[in-house]
Amino acid sequence: MATFKDGILGGFFGKVGPVVGLQLGDKLVMRALPRRTKPFTNKELENQRKFRLVQNYLSPFLDLLKIGFNNYYTKTGGFRAALSYTRKEALKHDDSGIYID
Structure with missing residues (x-):
């Protein structure tokens, strides 16, 4: 993955050939x-x-989680930390399927 400031002619969004x-x-x-x-x-x-x-x-709580978990994943933001924590600690599986406890 490459990062760039403004590119040759400015940054772009979307798909161009085999590049996104x-x-x-x-x-x-x-x-x-x-x-x-x-x-x-x-x-x-x-x-x-x-x-x-x-x-x-978790998506309805996005702004709150970014603040509450901001010290856990500094580069990617608190939401990814909350996502990881919820998957590890609160996700349960039984005969009826997968659910959050």
């Missing part, structure tokens, strides 16, 4: 498009479901 431009925090970032040729495994799909559940659960 986006902003992460205050940095402009370029990265390659993901290449996936085989289908996701069951474990990968379960991990995606867990991530989606926690993401949807």
Whole structure:
């Protein structure tokens, strides 16, 4: 992944050929498009479901979590720290499925 200030002609957002431009925090970032040729495994799909559940659960509290967890992950912000903590400590699994306790 490469970072750049303003690029040759300024920063860009979106897809240009095999490159994607986006902003992460205050940095402009370029990265390659993901290449996936085989289908996701069951474990990968379960991990995606867990991530989606926690993401949807915490997103209404985004501003509060950025402040409350700001000392945990300084580069990426408090929300990612809260996401990680919730996945490790509050995510439960039983016969009825995955839920947050």
